[in-house]
């Protein structure tokens with residue numbers, strides 16, 4: 009596909025639509041929009057625009073569509089599959105100025121927001137009203153609701169509460185030709201025709217730009233307790249999680265960090281983490297409204313932990329203790345970025361019981377390539393992140409990385425898994441899509457893309473291979 013360049017006339021038009029202050033062309037600022045959090049992927053946009061309304065987004069799309077200019081939507085830029093990288097240049101359309109909470113409707117337990125709002129800020133406002141939006145990607149403090157919708161983000165609490173798609177009941181979406189679609193509303197049920205909302209959720213910004221979302225919210229749990237449970241081996245940690253999930257106890261999260269990761273984070277934070285010598289740390293979060301019931305639940309979880317030879321069960325009830333338990337888990341990304349050279353950040357999912365097998369096989373596989381793999385993630389739903397890293401000074405060829413990634417995916421698929429659980433295909437997994445989906449499935453998906461975007465102007469070069 010041949011795209012047109014953003015020339016002076018287009019820039020002038022964009023300034024008329026959003027105002028000169030919201031059109032960025034200086035190289036230094038453009039650089040900030042040339043990458044997201046995916047290692048190794050980078051491409052400069054020609055211009056960045058910051059619309060402040062759905063109507064402006066529509067006008068920008070109308071202009072870009074008529075002139076064949078690629079547009080890459082962007083939220084917080086925390087994507088881990090290079091979905092926000094403007095691979096064909098063109099316009100980066102950032103939603104960062106569309107951050108209003110338009111409605112918090114306690115009667116219907118719904119909220120309406122502009123999608124540029126940071127997920128954590130939305131949560132804070134809800135909390136003031138005794139409400140709660142469960143999806144909690146670990147990037148909470150910098151990702152946006154729009155990005156969460158585009159990626160169908162999950163997070164630690166997904167095992168109990170589900171992912172973003174389980175909470176979105178309506179959207180305002182601008183499709184590539186500029187048409188504004190108003191889909192759904194404050195409705196918990198809706199069987200009117202095909203479910204376009206759920207088609208757009210998880211479509212990685214390739215079908216529509218979501219500018220506003222109607223979101224189902226829940227009452228905030230009154231009590232939250234976290235347990236830190238270290239184990240001597242990954243098998244014990246996995247069996248512990250599997251047994252908890254066979255009971256009615258249902259914690260909000262069961263997270264996992266392998267021992268090497270814990271020790272690395274301890275070094276990065278410069279603080280002693282209890283039982284850093286363990287080979288697997290789990291964090292179990294329990295929430296509820298009744299103090300006694302929560303206590304009974306964590307006591308029973310503690311008993312299950314001991315059955316699987318847990319080295320200890322540390323309980324965090326106050327906010328400070330809970331933050332201390334979570335800090336290492338939340339700092340893994342920063343740690344690996346600082347102390348190693350990340351060459352791939354994988355987001356694998358397998359049936360839970362297969363986790364120890366997956367981790368064992370991954371370790372063996374990457375070793376052949378002289379690479380280390382650091383595993384952590386959402387044990388409760390079988391979603392393991394595997395960051396492949398080398399020493400900062402080492403050079404590794406693209407061909408070697410590609411070979412290793414192919415082997416990682418072969419292992420995952422052979423265990424009944426999928427190559428991405430919550431980070432999406434984006435740009436970084438395109439070469440491997442055909443390993444995960446058959447050709448007919450890919451053809452149907454490409455057909456859907458064609459209906460929304462026959463000129464391929466919206467987030468082009470993502471999900472599907474290009475000729």
Ligand SMILES: Cc1cc2nc3c(=O)[nH]c(=O)nc-3n(C[C@H](O)[C@H](O)[C@H](O)COP(=O)(O)OP(=O)(O)OC[C@H]3O[C@@H](n4cnc5c(N)ncnc54)[C@H](O)[C@@H]3O)c2cc1C
Nearest residue numbers: 083084085086087091146152154155158161162213218341
């Ligand atoms: C440290 C760290 C921890 C993370 N933890 C988790 C986790 O626990 N769970 C999880 O699911 N993910 C996690 N992620 C990945 C990432 O944070 C999520 O995918 C998040 O939803 C991306 O949101 P964003 O606003 O940063 O989107 P961006 O990175 O800006 O964009 C992501 C994709 O969405 C598209 N997009 C953005 N906004 C819109 C919009 N309004 N309309 C249409 N398309 C849009 C972009 O084009 C791009 O394709 C983590 C990332 C990091 C760096």
